[in-house]
Amino acid sequence: MNKLTKLFGIDYPIIQGGMVWVSGGKLAAAVSRAGGLGIVGAGSMQPELLQRHITKAQSLTSKPIAVNIPLLYEKAHEQIDMALSLGIKIFFTSAGSPKKFTSYLKDHAVTVVHVVSTPEQAKSSEEAGVDAVVAEGFEAGGHNGRDEITTMTLIPQVRDLIKIPLIAAGGIADGRAMLAALSLGADGVQMGTRFLMTRESSAHEDFKNLLLQATPSSTKTLMKATVPVRLFSNKFAEEILQIEQSFHGENLKQKLKDHLGKYRAQHGMLEGDLINGELEVGQVIALIKNIPSVEEVFIELIRDYQQAYKNLPLHL
Ligand SMILES: Cc1cc2nc3c(=O)[nH]c(=O)nc-3n(C[C@H](O)[C@H](O)[C@H](O)COP(=O)(O)O)c2cc1C
Numbered sequence: 327m328n329k330l331t332k333l334f335g336i337d338y339p340i341i342q343g344g345m346v347w348v349s350g351g352k353l354a355a356a357v358s359r360a361g362g363l364g365i366v367g368a369g370s371m372q373p374e375l376l377q378r379h380i381t382k383a384q385s386l387t388s389k390p391i392a393v394n395i396p397l398l399y400e401k402a403h404e405q406i407d408m409a410l411s412l413g414i415k416i417f418f419t420s421a422g423s424p425k426k427f428t429s430y431l432k433d434h435a436v437t438v439v440h441v442v443s444t445p446e447q448a449k450s451s452e453e454a455g456v457d458a459v460v461a462e463g464f465e466a467g468g469h470n471g472r473d474e475i476t477t478m479t480l481i482p483q484v485r486d487l488i489k490i491p492l493i494a495a496g497g498i499a500d501g502r503a504m505l506a507a508l509s510l511g512a513d514g515v516q517m518g519t520r521f522l523m524t525r526e527s528s529a530h531e532d533f534k535n536l537l538l539q540a541t542p543s544s545t546k547t548l549m550k551a552t553v554p555v556r557l558f559s560n561k562f563a564e565e566i567l568q569i570e571q572s573f574h575g576e577n578l579k580q581k582l583k584d585h586l587g588k589y590r591a592q593h594g595m596l597e598g599d600l601i602n603g604e605l606e607v608g609q610v611i612a613l614i615k616n617i618p619s620v621e622e623v624f625i626e627l628i629r630d631y632q633q634a635y636k637n638l639p640l641h642l
Pocket residue numbers: 342343344345346348367368369370394396419420421441462465466467468469495496497498499516517518519520522595606607608609610
């Protein structure tokens with residue numbers, strides 16, 4: 327048991343990050359059943375769909391389930407109210423100011439965790455009254471911080487600045503990395519890409535199979551002029567790169583918005599358009615060469631964490 331497992335009422339300090347189009351009720355329930363904290367990613371969902379996913383997760387497990395609410399979407403407030411009405415007790419907010427909803431959520435006596443990408447944001451989240459912080463390095467899949475701070479340098483800086491529990495994210499996919507993150511001062515880890523590559527995730531099978539071929543240079547953070555996001559290199563990502571090299575300022579922002587259009591991420595990650603779709607994934611994908619069940623991921627993670635601890639090459 328540690329601070330984080332106590333805060334959430336879980337067995338292992340292992341959290342499955344909320345992921346648009348990827349983390350529905352089935353994945354969240356499988357992670358919570360395995361002893362971690364499963365999160366339904368509300369980002370891509372209208373409140374009615376979110377209701378279906380939360381209800382599904384609750385029907386599959388009686389263990390705690392959390393919901394991730396990215397604050398950049400207009401429907402965030404409605405999503406929060408829907409989740410509250412279904413008895414959700416743990417909220418992970420991201421992509422926005424922690425001041426926006428923390429006191430509203432705390433008035434409903436729930437646990438609030440905010441996702442940050444700089445030490446300063448971690449401090450202001452603590453000041454806003456959150457219960458814990460996820461500090462996410464630039465290696466991570468999904469939206470990234472503009473400052474390009476990696477997990478290795480971010481975690482110790484955040485640890486030195488805040489007192490509340492700290493969750494490390496970005497580039498963590500196995501027991502060795504989990505041990506490293508805890509050594510840097512984290513109380514637990516949040517993983518996205520590893521859980522995307524499981525049987526229970528709702529990523530399209532063709533997307534998962536494509537990712538098995540990933541190399542260390544398969545991902546890039548693009549769209550820094552609008553909302554930075556780490557993408558798998560495909561035709562769509564190449565086109566974005568071309569636009570970034572050809573335009574500047576307001577013109578660039580507009581071109582990026584126009585080219586992204588609507589539903590790119592849905593077409594790519596959920597429906598399997600591997601050419602023109604937006605494919606979000608973390609840099610650590612280069613290390614992942616299988617698509618196991620969530621239960622198998624947990625067995626391996628815990629075994630490898632213990633092994634890595636024993637195998638440390640230097641005990642001073
Ligand atoms: C496909 C995908 C979608 C994501 N969507 C979200 C999201 O909706 N909200 C959020 O807070 N983080 C999102 N993330 C970030 C994850 O929650 C997690 O913090 C991140 O993946 C951790 O880094 P890793 O991919 O190296 O494990 C997403 C990540 C991926 C790979």
